[in-house]
Amino acid sequence: MPSQEPRKSTRGAAPPPLPPHFTTIKAILNCEVSLASLVSVIGVVKECQLPVPTTGKDFKSTLRLVDLSTQDEEDQTLNVFIFRQEATMPKVNLGDVVLLWKVKVQQYRAYPRSVITNIATAIRVYQAGLIPKPPALAQKALTDLDQDKHAPSPEENAYVSYLYHQLDKSTLPDEAEFKQKAEESRNVKQKFSLLKDVREDRFCDLIVRVARPPFSNFGTVTLYVSDYTENAHFHNHTLEDVPARDGDPYGYGYTGEPADAPKLNWVGPYGKMSLQVTCFEPHASYIQENVSAGNWVALRNVQIKYGRDGRFLEGFLRESFNYTTRVNVNVLDTSDLEHADPRLKDAIRRWRDYEKKKEKQLKQLKAAQAAGEKRRESLAAGEKRKDSPTPEPERLNAKKRRKAARAAKRQQEEAAAVAAKEQQPNHQLPTDDPPLKVELNEHITCETHKTPFASITSILNPPIHPTTGRPLPFACAKHRVRVRVVDFFPHNLEDFACPRTLTEWDQLSDNEDFSDSASLSSSSSSDNAAARARAQGAKTVWEWRFALLLEDADPSVAKAITTTAEPSPAATRPDRLWVLVDNIEAQCLTGLDATDLRRDPETLAQLRERMFTLWGNLEEVKSQARATKTVGRERRRQKQQQPKDIKKPLPPGKRRLEKPPLESPDVSEEEEEEEEDEGDGEEGGDERCIDKLDKSKISNRPFACCIKQYGVRAKDEEGKATTWVRCFGMFGTKICS
Numbered sequence: 046m047p048s049q050e051p052r053k054s055t056r057g058a059a060p061p062p063l064p065p066h067f068t069t070i071k072a073i074l075n076c077e078v079s080l081a082s083l084v085s086v087i088g089v090v091k092e093c094q095l096p097v098p099t100t101g102k103d104f105k106s107t108l109r110l111v112d113l114s115t116q117d118e119e120d121q122t123l124n125v126f127i128f129r130q131e132a133t134m135p136k137v138n139l140g141d142v143v144l145l146w147k148v149k150v151q152q153y154r155a156y157p158r159s160v161i162t163n164i165a166t167a168i169r170v171y172q173a174g175l176i177p178k179p180p181a182l183a184q185k186a187l188t189d190l191d192q193d194k195h196a197p198s199p200e201e202n203a204y205v206s207y208l209y210h211q212l213d214k215s216t217l218p219d220e221a222e223f224k225q226k227a228e229e230s231r232n233v234k235q236k237f238s239l240l241k242d243v244r245e246d247r248f249c250d251l252i253v254r255v256a257r258p259p260f261s262n263f264g265t266v267t268l269y270v271s272d273y274t275e276n277a278h279f280h281n282h283t284l285e286d287v288p289a290r291d292g293d294p295y296g297y298g299y300t301g302e303p304a305d306a307p308k309l310n311w312v313g314p315y316g317k318m319s320l321q322v323t324c325f326e327p328h329a330s331y332i333q334e335n336v337s338a339g340n341w342v343a344l345r346n347v348q349i350k351y352g353r354d355g356r357f358l359e360g361f362l363r364e365s366f367n368y369t370t371r372v373n374v375n376v377l378d379t380s381d382l383e384h385a386d387p388r389l390k391d392a393i394r395r396w397r398d399y400e401k402k403k404e405k406q407l408k409q410l411k412a413a414q415a416a417g418e419k420r421r422e423s424l425a426a427g428e429k430r431k432d433s434p435t436p437e438p439e440r441l442n443a444k445k446r447r448k449a450a451r452a453a454k455r456q457q458e459e460a461a462a463v464a465a466k467e468q469q470p471n472h473q474l475p476t477d478d479p480p481l482k483v484e485l486n487e488h489i490t491c492e493t494h495k496t497p498f499a500s501i502t503s504i505l506n507p508p509i510h511p512t513t514g515r516p517l518p519f520a521c522a523k524h525r526v527r528v529r530v531v532d533f534f535p536h537n538l539e540d541f542a543c544p545r546t547l548t549e550w551d552q553l554s555d556n557e558d559f560s561d562s563a564s565l566s567s568s569s570s571s572d573n574a575a576a577r578a579r580a581q582g583a584k585t586v587w588e589w590r591f592a593l594l595l596e597d598a599d600p601s602v603a604k605a606i607t608t609t610a611e612p613s614p615a616a617t618r619p620d621r622l623w624v625l626v627d628n629i630e631a632q633c634l635t636g637l638d639a640t641d642l643r644r645d646p647e648t649l650a651q652l653r654e655r656m657f658t659l660w661g662n663l664e665e666v667k668s669q670a671r672a673t674k675t676v677g678r679e680r681r682r683q684k685q686q687q688p689k690d691i692k693k694p695l696p697p698g699k700r701r702l703e704k705p706p707l708e709s710p711d712v713s714e715e716e717e718e719e720e721e722d723e724g725d726g727e728e729g730g731d732e733r734c735i736d737k738l739d740k741s742k743i744s745n746r747p748f749a750c751c752i753k754q755y756g757v758r759a760k761d762e763e764g765k766a767t768t769w770v771r772c773f774g775m776f777g778t779k780i781c782s
Contacts, residue, residue, distance in 0.1 A: 060179075060207055060211070061179070061180075061200065061203045061204050061207050062204075063087075063204065064087075064198065064200045064201045064204050065200070066085050067084075067085045067086065067087060067201075068084045068085065068086060069086075069112060069113075069114040069115075070086060070088055070110060070111065070112045070114055070115050070121070070122075070123045071112075071114035071115050071121065072114070073086070073123060073150060073158055073160070074115070074121060074123065074157055074158055076158065078150050079150070080150055080151065080152060080158075081149060081150065081151070082149070082150050083147045083148065083149055083150075083163075083165070084147075084148060084150055084160065085144075085145060085146050085147060085148070086110070086112075086123065086125075086144075086145045086148065086160065087112065087142065087143070087144050087145070087201070087204060087205060087208060088110025088111055088112045088123060088142070088143055088145075089110060089111055089112065089140060089141070089142055089143075089208065089209065089212055089217070090108055090109070090110060090137045090138070090139060090140060090141045090142075090143060091109045091110065091111050091122055091139075091216075091217055091218070092108070092109035092122070092218070092223065092226060092227075093106070093107070093108055093109075093137055093223070093226075093227050093230075094106060094107040094108075094226075094227065094230035095227050095228070095230050095231045096131050096134045097230070097231065099128070100386055100387065100388075102130070103128040103129055103130060104128070104129060104130065104131045104134060105126065105127070105128055106126075106127045106129075106134050106135075107124060107125065107126055107127070107230075108124075108125040108127065108137065108143065109122040109123065109124055109125070110122065110123045110125060110143060111123075111212070111216065111217075112208060112212070113208060113211060113212060116212055116213050116216050117213075119216070123159065123160065124157075124159040124160075125143075125145065125148065125159070125160050125161075125162075126159060126160070126161045126162065127162050127168070128161070128162055129162070135168045135170050135188075136170070136188070137170055138172070138173065138223075139173070139217060139218070139220055139223040140173035140209070140214070140217060141170055141171060141172055141173050142170075142171040142173070142176065142183070142186075142205045142208060142209050143168065143169070143170055143171075144168070144169040144170075144171070144195075144197060144201060144205065145160065145166065145167075145168060146166065146167035146168075146169070146193075146195045147163070147165045147166050147167065148160040148161065148162055148163070148166050149161050149162075149163050156370075156371070167193040167194060167195035168193050169187060169188075169193055169195065169197055170187070170188045171183050171186040171187055171188075171205050171209070172186045172188060173186075173209065176205065176206055176209045176210070177206055178206065178210055179203065179206040179207045179210060180203060180206070181206055182199060182202040182203055182206065183202045183203075183205040183206040183209070184197070184202045186205075236248060236249050236250045236345075236346070237249070237250045237251075237252070237388065238250070238251065239272055239274045240253070240271065240272050240274050240275075240276050240279075240318070240320055241274035241275055241276050242274075243276065243320070243349045243358065243360075244349065245349060245350050245351060245358065246349070246350060247348075247349050248346050248347065248348055248349070249346075249347050249349060250343070250344065250345050250346065250347070251270065251272065251320075251343070251344045251347055251360075252272060252341070252342075252343050252344075252377070252386065252388050252389050252392055253270035253271055253272045253320070253341070253342060253344065253392070254270065254271055254272070254273075254313065254339065254340070254341050254342075254392070254396060255268060255269070255270055255313075255336060255337065255338050255339060255340045255341075255342060256269040256270060256271050256311060256312060256313020256314070256319050256338070257269050257310055257311050257312065257313065257338050258310060258337060258338045259332050259333060259336055259337075261329070261333060264325075264326065264329065265323055265324060265325055265329055266323075266324045266328070266329040266332045266333055267321060267322070267323055267324070268321070268322045268324060268332065268336070269313060269319050269320070269321055269322075270313075270319065270320055270322055270342070270344070270360075271313045271314050271318045271319040271320070272392045272395065273314055273318060273392065273395035273396050273398075273399050274318065274395065275316060275317050275318050276317055276318075276320075276358065277317060278317075278357060278358040279317040279318065279319060279320060279357055279358060280317070280319070280321070280356075280357045281316060281317050282311070282313075282314075282315045282316065282317075282318075282319055283315060310338070312338050312339050314399055314403075315403075318399075320358065320359065320360050321352070321357075321359045321360065322344065322347060322359070322360035322361070322362055323359065323360070323361050323362070324362040324374070325361075325362065325363050325364055326364065327364065327370055327371075327372055328362050328364075328372055328373060328374050331372045331374055332374055335374075335376055336374065336376060340376050340377075341376070341377040341379055341389060341392070341393070341549075342374055342375060342376055342377060343374070343375040343377055344360075344362060344373060344374060345373035345374075345375075346362070346365070346373050347360040347361065347362050347373075348360065348361040348362075348363065362374070377389055379393065379549045380584070393549045396549075459507050459516050484746065485527065485598070485746070485747055485748055485749055486658070486659075486746040486747065486748040488658050488780065488781050489658070489659065489748035489749070489750070489778065489779070489780055489781065490749075490778070490779050490781060491525070491749050491750045491751045491777050491778045491779070492751050492776075492777035492778075496523075496524070496525060497525070498525050498526060498527055498749070499524045499525065499526055500526070500597055500599070500620075501526065501528065501595065501596065501597045501619065501620040501621065501622055502597065502619075502620045504524055504526070504622065504752075504754065504773075505620055505622060508520035508522075518756055518768065518769035518770070518771060519754060519755065519756035519769055519770075519771035519772075520754055521753075521754065521755055521756075522753070522754045523751060523752070523753045523754075523776075524751070524752050524753075524754070525749065525750075525751055526595070526597075526749070526750060526751075526752060527597075527598040527599070527747055527748070527749050528595040528596060528597060528598050528747060528748070528750065529595070529596055529598050529660075529745055529746070529747040529748070530593050530594065530595060530596075530659060530660035530663060530745065531594050531595070531596045531621065531663070531743065532593075532594035532663070532667070533591060533592065533593050533594065533660065533663070533664075533667075534591060534592045534593075534594075534623075535591060536667070536671060538642065538649065538652060538653055538656070538664065539642045539643050539649065540591075540642075541589060541590070541591040541631075541639075541642065541652065542587045542588065542589055542590070542639035542640060542641065542642050543587070543588060543590050544585050544586070544587055544588075544641070545585065545586055545587075545588055546584075546585050546586075547584045547585070547586055587639040587640050587641055588627075588628040588639050589626065589627065589628045589631030589632065589635075589639045590625075590626075590627065590628065590631075591625075591626050591631070592623050592624065592625050592626065593623070593624050593626060593660075593775065594621055594622070594623055595621060595622055595623075595624055595750075595752075596619050596620070596621045597619035597620060598747030598748075599619070622773055623773065624752050624773045624774055624775045625772065625773070625774045625775070626774070626775050627774065630774070630775055630776050630777075630778070633776075633777070633778065633779055634659075634775070634778055634779060634780055635651075635652060635655050635656075635780060636655070636779070636780070637651060637652060637655070655780045656780075658780050659745075659748070659780055660745050661743065661744045661745025661746065662742075662743065662744050662745070663743055663745060666742045666743050750775060750777075750778040751775070751776050751777040751778055752773050752774065752775055752776070753773065753774050753775075753776055754771065754772075754773055755771075755772055755773075755774065756769040756770065756771055756772065757769070757770055757772055758770075
């Protein structure tokens, strides 16, 4: 029988090692662990900040832990940020041992590394007074936390006992100091303020937009910031056409208007909406490296007081008294506003509303200036006008004559429609869909509505006001039609998708109406926002945007013009109208997401195949017709020895996108001859005219679809909204692949 080895004394036993999968605090602080990795830590509580509410649903609590690897260095403590519901927050006291399971390593700017909880984190707390001396296990000192399911192993419980009794307790504060700091941490003042509410001798937290590039001056950096609220005690900034004086970058001392004065590089609002903030170190260095004009930033603990001249309120961002390396400037990310601070979204919304208001005011100002110029010219030339003979009437060129003829023709058709409506006041729509003489394309489906199918002719008839009987510019209505595609725009399939730069405004929940109006009216404020976003490296997305020319599917549905003995072919063929297909409806129609089709041949091939189901061989016929027309024009140009038009080059990343015609594409033979005689003098003339296609060569089948009627404001050359224009769009239609 083998002899039994003598049992070793527990007094001389070796210290237990750090349990598997655990990391020391010093390894985390010395960057020996990669960022965003999940680690497990055991430490002793040195300081605790009690839970305080956040802008979300969770509360926030902060612990500062030490262990044997950092007990000899006073500043070497690990910050643990805990985000939980208040009821599930761990309750700790001075000297308690905390076991953290799977916390995430993070680093915020120049601060030491810390850890933060996540959904997989478990927190187990050992009460200091119940932890036995080693080698006894500390399991009996555990507090109950229902949320934390991690069950400490015997090795972990043994290490907790060893850590607590081995740690030098002189490195911990006394009980009274610990409780005092914990209670003070709960008294957090809500210092956030809008600029309109800031007052002298207050310290505020701000969420603002940088209005101009930071200005460095003798170890400090000056910022101009705004949250687009007005304060009567701020400096009044004028419009962009007011220059600044040399040596006076902010225009405080501006009194004259020298010709060589530099312009303000200003992207913020005008009026009393901007605050000057003087930033000292360590904030100044961070601002110079990371902040630029147009950034949204969060500023903490900004002192508000009057400047040296005692006229305007200013802000001062100084070094923190207790934390000399803390930077109170944070550049905010506006790429994901869905999870952003609600106060930031409110500020961006105010910025958007200000830009819209500013654009309107600038247009009014320019109009007033133009009217004043005309008045002065009229007064100056008053005497000459009296003596001058009667001016001859303006001679119209071919284009203006065609435009006047179309307007007169349109007025006659509207008058005829009103007369027909008065003669048949009790006309009712048929309850059943009329039979169609041709078979519909079964590979194209649309939404089902109770309303019967309508003809293009009936849709194009001007709507009549039910009370006054006068024609209306448009009617908000939805129709079901049976049509075929006889043309499309743009002329190249590669241009069916166009790029758009995302801005902060696109992510606002109430920006849908503004985005639609901006896309139709080419709002300068939205263009400026997109330009700023591109300069800051914003994301560019691709969206569908094209138009289809639809014709009644039933050949028997034609214009009934009886005023002429020999009606022209355009007067007897079915009516046509253009429909816009926007991004959402194009996704429904094709089942494809928009991309750069010039660089994505696979998606282009899929689009061409699915559009072939919609319009048959229309693309091939149109390509041949355009090629023939181009050759003919080149021959006429060479014969007349006219130089080829050279369009102004576009900036990089831009693509020239013309608009399809809003009117009917009817062009008489005489007018076409006039166009050919004129050549290509107008820029984009060939793009704005519909090619005359040989309909006998087009082979496609009619289909059922849904179209909507709406109106948009037409603008004149000065960008001023004039009259309403009736437009049509396709919706609820799908090509079944």
